[in-house]
Amino acid sequence: MSNSNTVIRQNRDLAESLKDGSVFAFKDWELKKGIYKTELLQLVSTSCGFYRSCLTTIECCIDEWLQGLKEDVKFTSATYGTVYHGHFGSLQHFDEHTAPYKLLKRICVNLHDTAHFHAGVDTLTISSSASQISDMAFEDAIREYQPEEQDDAEASEL
Numbered sequence: 535m536s537n538s539n540t541v542i543r544q545n546r547d548l549a550e551s552l553k554d555g556s557v558f559a560f561k562d563w564e565l566k567k568g569i570y571k572t573e574l575l576q577l578v579s580t581s582c583g584f585y586r587s588c589l590t591t592i593e594c595c596i597d598e599w600l601q602g603l604k605e606d607v608k609f610t611s612a613t614y615g616t617v618y619h620g621h622f623g624s625l626q627h628f629d630e631h632t633a634p635y636k637l638l639k640r641i642c643v644n645l646h647d648t649a650h651f652h653a654g655v656d657t658l659t660i661s662s663s664a665s666q667i668s669d670m671a672f673e674d675a676i677r678e679y680q681p682e683e684q685d686d687a688e689a690s691e692l
Contacts (some may be wrong), residue, residue, distance in 0.1 A: 542602030
């Protein structure tokens, strides 16, 4: 077997192992320790809202190497929608399972702080006299965006 065939096999095996149980989401892939603490997620995530997108994107990048050679894989909602929802479900389950410890929130705060540091942005200090937005304003925002969501859903069905 030539060296290039060995490299191709190693790339394929690595890609398959990273996808097995989504170990790519762990800081230590072998021991499955440090879930959602991998450096890659910390580098690409700027807030927790992007976690599920980042996990899906990383999985797509791994898929590009599943044959042992890099192949372009189209990142579409049709192809990766179920992957996205799977990661979203895992994050929800993780949040529920670790709720007493507020781990997901702590990880999100850490990611946020890390992103600010790498971006060279100072973390905002909120004064105690800062005004609060009322719950009524949030309810108004929900009502305001509901028609837009419906329009987006109808447009995507076309």
